[in-house]
């Protein structure tokens with residue numbers, strides 16, 4: 001891989017041991033995947049933040065690093081709400097470790113913004129064709145597909161290396177020739193709300209790590225595309241998808257591609273089966289969660305309206321970023337008046353808070369895929385409306 005004189009100096013260790021180690025990671029990745037150079041990135045999002053997922057080895061790795069990130073950088077959700085961790089019953093020993101992790105990232109100049117929806121944050125805007133180094137699979141999918149930006153699926157260390165160096169190796173999804181669709185998915189029926197998470201859950205299993213081109217009857221909103229992409233990245237490994245007539249790259253006349261050779265149709269009954277699989281768990285949900293990925297303002301508005309005048313009869317947690325919660329205090333108050341809890345910086349999957357429950361109801365195809373494996377508890381699937389009805393004891 002070609003390196004500039006300055007990059008060579010960094011690799012020799014002239015800029016210190018941390019930057020030497022960081023550029024070494026980038027060069028190794030570039031060599032493995034055939035990159036010809038390092039390219040500047042506009043922002044980074046570092047996953048591997050929760051003590052639940054990185055443990056003591058992760059703390060040690062981050063704590064050894066010195067320096068300051070060169071681009072705006074945010075963190076993926078941590079294992080707890082950093083301002084209010086007692087509320088969900090987090091063990092103080094876990095909290096101490098989590099605070100240590102956030103402080104270690106802080107000493108590298110990374111603000112404690114812990115979210116999988118960095119694209120909602122002010123000062124973190126993403127433009128079409130921007131190069132990024134993001135780590136969380138739903139955020140990557142949203143950036144590549146809905147925003148038309150360019151990022152590979154970075155692991156925790158490579159996203160942090162890119163943040164500290166300000167560059168990433170130019171391979172994979174950074175190259176336009178690797179962004180062409182290679183499977184067509186036809187969805188010839190109307191879809192709305194949680195249908196998109198169920199569709200992503202079904203489609204991800206068919207697509208694997210390929211790039212789908214959806215032909216859809218309905219036009220999804222950005223929040224619906226967020227749910228579709230998150231689910232496909234969890235049940236499959238989809239990092240980029242196109243929707244005919246909707247997403248920016250496929251509607252760009254300069255984007256040259258051929259009709260994919262393989263074409264698959266997903267039927268309404270495939271989506272219904274996701275909702276229905278939940279009925280098999282007869283003993284009921286003892287907790288309901290929404291916000292995988294983190295809620296937008298519009299999603300908080302929807303939950304607040306659905307909860308209006310009602311009281312929850314079981315734990316109901318709604319996850320969002322701290323910035324969205326702070327910008328929408330009235331909505332948060334409205335939701336919490338019902339007894340539901342709006343929780344920041346963390347989520348149902350990366351926090352240990354839900355581990356002691358038996359069965360969680362979700363409106364997210366991604367959470368539906370991950371809650372059983374990462375929290376060791378059962379999951380049921382329903383619309384936001386059904387989640388609210390379950391939490392308030394109406395069904």
Ligand SMILES: C[C@@](O)(CCOP(=O)(O)O)CC(=O)O
Nearest residue numbers: 047048049050053076136137
């Ligand atoms: C499950 C996930 O959303 C969060 C956990 O990952 P991490 O601990 O932040 O690396 C990661 C992903 O799907 O990319």
Ligand code: SF4
Nearest residue numbers: 116138292293347349
């Ligand atoms: S599991 Fe869901 S809420 Fe948690 S970080 Fe991933 S996308 Fe976000």
